[in-house]
Amino acid sequence: MMRDHLGRPIVAVTGIGLVTPLGFGVADNWAALLAGRSGITRIARFPTDHLKTTIAGTVSLPGEPADHPLSSPARVEGMAAIALEEALAQAALGSKGNFPGPLFLGMPPVETEWPMRLDLARRAREPGHRGLAEAARDDTAIYEGVLFGGIGERLANRFGTRGAPISITTACATGASAIQLGIEAIQRGETEAALSLGAEGSVMAEAVIRFSLLSALSTRNEDPARASRPFEKTREGFVMSEGAAALVLESLASARARGAKILGLVLGAGERADSFHRTRSNPDGAAIIGAMRAAIADAGLTPEQIDYVNAHGTGTPENDKMETLGMRAVFGEACPPISSNKSMIGHTLSAAGAVEAAFSLLTIRDQRLPPTINHETPDPAIPLDVVPNVARDAKVRRVLSNSFGFGGQNVCLLLGAAE
Numbered sequence: 001m002m003r004d005h006l007g008r009p010i011v012a013v014t015g016i017g018l019v020t021p022l023g024f025g026v027a028d029n030w031a032a033l034l035a036g037r038s039g040i041t042r043i044a045r046f047p048t049d050h051l052k053t054t055i056a057g058t059v060s061l062p063g064e065p066a067d068h069p070l071s072s073p074a075r076v077e078g079m080a081a082i083a084l085e086e087a088l089a090q091a092a093l094g095s096k097g098n099f100p101g102p103l104f105l106g107m108p109p110v111e112t113e114w115p116m117r118l119d120l121a122r123r124a125r126e127p128g129h130r131g132l133a134e135a136a137r138d139d140t141a142i143y144e145g146v147l148f149g150g151i152g153e154r155l156a157n158r159f160g161t162r163g164a165p166i167s168i169t170t171a172c173a174t175g176a177s178a179i180q181l182g183i184e185a186i187q188r189g190e191t192e193a194a195l196s197l198g199a200e201g202s203v204m205a206e207a208v209i210r211f212s213l214l215s216a217l218s219t220r221n222e223d224p225a226r227a228s229r230p231f232e233k234t235r236e237g238f239v240m241s242e243g244a245a246a247l248v249l250e251s252l253a254s255a256r257a258r259g260a261k262i263l264g265l266v267l268g269a270g271e272r273a274d275s276f277h278r279t280r281s282n283p284d285g286a287a288i289i290g291a292m293r294a295a296i297a298d299a300g301l302t303p304e305q306i307d308y309v310n311a312h313g314t315g316t317p318e319n320d321k322m323e324t325l326g327m328r329a330v331f332g333e334a335c336p337p338i339s340s341n342k343s344m345i346g347h348t349l350s351a352a353g354a355v356e357a358a359f360s361l362l363t364i365r366d367q368r369l370p371p372t373i374n375h376e377t378p379d380p381a382i383p384l385d386v387v388p389n390v391a392r393d394a395k396v397r398r399v400l401s402n403s404f405g406f407g408g409q410n411v412c413l414l415l416g417a418a419e
Contacts (some may be wrong), residue, residue: 313340
């Protein structure tokens, strides 16, 4: 069978690339995750003396000078390129800079950052906007550095993808949205292959301050490794993090025709939005429940056929409560195990949906559930099997991967074993 229950081409994954605070590459990341190791540390990239939150999951790129951190766009591009190179090498497709399909890039919004503004202010001949604009007049690096589509264009040129690259941001669902776009392009018959990835590099002073002002971040600064506590009673917020994940997507027919190793299948995607609040979910959970049900239905499955859920699991009181509500509504009393990778890598924001889809495929490959670490005091309001603290073996053929974003942007992916 090369087509699904709706007559669409089945989508296979033939390459995975990963970068997180746990390391570079699939092997190191997966080993650390199964071992329950945390990648959260104290921030050393910028001064944190007067900040409420001084911890994060950071990624330093090879050759990056310690005294001159990269801008967020530069870090996103660097991590994305590393993830793409690994995924393409594994897939043995387009490795010579000639990929036979489009690029779908999930990434954060881009803006000028304080170091750039301060540099302009030092060069300006007069204070105010006029002076800053004059100082920036002939500085093409500033212009190119803040073009939202610029990173995608450069990656597309580097890896030889076809057509205009698509860059997208849908808050914490961004990485999953990029995969959804790739899936649907193949299902519509527009291409036989696609590159989908999510990347995030926003551990910068401004972003940390903004999330802190929203009371979204953990302030458990004294013990960074134990700060991210999804589904646990004493949870108080998420931990910002960085990373990237890339998937090579192909129609199953194309992958088999060229003898590619099939790492797993992307069986379905569900998307729902509620537009209720800039950070909170609608208390009725309709969009979260709807996205989960839509993904399962899109795959032609029933809730009883889902073996494990890779949680959004941020560790904020609000998110974990709403995800539990969604689990109970969709699965009833017989919820499958659910665990949160964010307990170890933190919240990689724009990359999270792609990173967690990659981990979901590895869960299926090795038949082993990654744990939710730091689960010390169970929350009576969360009656779920969260795979507490220690990884375990399990029979896993189908995984639901949840991504619930600020502003009510929700995407769920259904990953399956290669038949």
